[in-house]
Amino acid sequence: MRVLVTGAAGSLGRTVTVGLADRGHEVVGLDLLPEPEGFEGGWHAVDCADADAVAAVFTAQPLDAVVHLAGNPDESSLPEALTSHVVSTAALLDAMVDQGVRRLVYASSNHAVGGVPRVDTVDAATLPRPDTFYGVAKVAAEALLRLYADRYGFDTVACRIGSFRSQPESVRELATWLSPDDAVRMVEAALTAPAPGFAVLYGVSANARGWWDLEPGRGLGYDPLDDAEDHAAGVTPGPDDAAETAHVGGPFLAPSMRRPALD
Numbered sequence: 347m348r349v350l351v352t353g354a355a356g357s358l359g360r361t362v363t364v365g366l367a368d369r370g371h372e373v374v375g376l377d378l379l380p381e382p383e384g385f386e387g388g389w390h391a392v393d394c395a396d397a398d399a400v401a402a403v404f405t406a407q408p409l410d411a412v413v414h415l416a417g418n419p420d421e422s423s424l425p426e427a428l429t430s431h432v433v434s435t436a437a438l439l440d441a442m443v444d445q446g447v448r449r450l451v452y453a454s455s456n457h458a459v460g461g462v463p464r465v466d467t468v469d470a471a472t473l474p475r476p477d478t479f480y481g482v483a484k485v486a487a488e489a490l491l492r493l494y495a496d497r498y499g500f501d502t503v504a505c506r507i508g509s510f511r512s513q514p515e516s517v518r519e520l521a522t523w524l525s526p527d528d529a530v531r532m533v534e535a536a537l538t539a540p541a542p543g544f545a546v547l548y549g550v551s552a553n554a555r556g557w558w559d560l561e562p563g564r565g566l567g568y569d570p571l572d573d574a575e576d577h578a579a580g581v582t583p584g585p586d587d588a589a590e591t592a593h594v595g596g597p598f599l600a601p602s603m604r605r606p607a608l609d
């Protein structure tokens with residue numbers, strides 16, 4: 347499969363591009379940054395929110411699917427978040443319509459439901475409950491995926507990723523960790539699942555302390571193999587652990603994350 351990976355120079359992007367290439371896929375990278383050393387394949391240094399530039403990428407080579415990982419991973423103003431996550435997704439989806447590319451795997455986030463108290467069930471049917479403007483933008487991007495799946499018959503998989511790290515770094519992350527190897531498993535499953543239509547899965551490893559339902563992912567062929575518990579001895583408890591484990595979104599619920607929408 348020839349796959350366009352956006353955000354290919356980021357930490358998740360580098361893991362996914364190498365992992366997909368190792369699994370026999372042809373990877374075309376897209377990022378604002380130049381290609382990392384050693385990257386093999388096509389590369390487009392463009393802004394994903396620039397619809398004309400994105401359209402030109404799609405005419406440069408035929409593609410089978412898109413993995414959209416690009417976007418600011420932190421909180422920002424609402425307009426910045428909408429540009430980074432929603433406008434970029436729309437630019438890709440419109441280019442897909444024009445070029446007949448029918449599958450998009452999306453790096454959504456647990457922050458789309460970050461306001462859910464941790465004791466509640468969190469599964470694919472959990473209603474949006476963003477904890478930040480970042481989360482609002484992820485919800486809106488997921489809504490776009492649903493719209494294009496309904497309107498054009500696309501397969502669009504929203505992966506609500508927990509905490510992508512080489513190792514868990516806090517008590518919360520013992521529940522929310524997504525390991526590098528599981529991230530590749532997740533993306534490949536979402537790319538190759540037969541006809542998922544619009545689907546949501548939780549992008550976490552098989553953590554013994556995990557909070558979220560892994561079954562929607564397993565239904566798409568994502569079987570995580572790693573467990574944050576294997577790294578628990580290296581995690582030092584901290585003063586914010588209780589607050590960070592009270593809601594799905596952890597630190598994004600902290601008062602310091604609050605800001606006016608339009609500043």
Ligand code: 15L
Pocket residue numbers: 418419420454455456457507508509510522595596
């Ligand atoms: C995310 O979606 C963020 O991009 C990342 O920076 C982490 O905060 C992560 O979620 C998390 O919840 O740990």
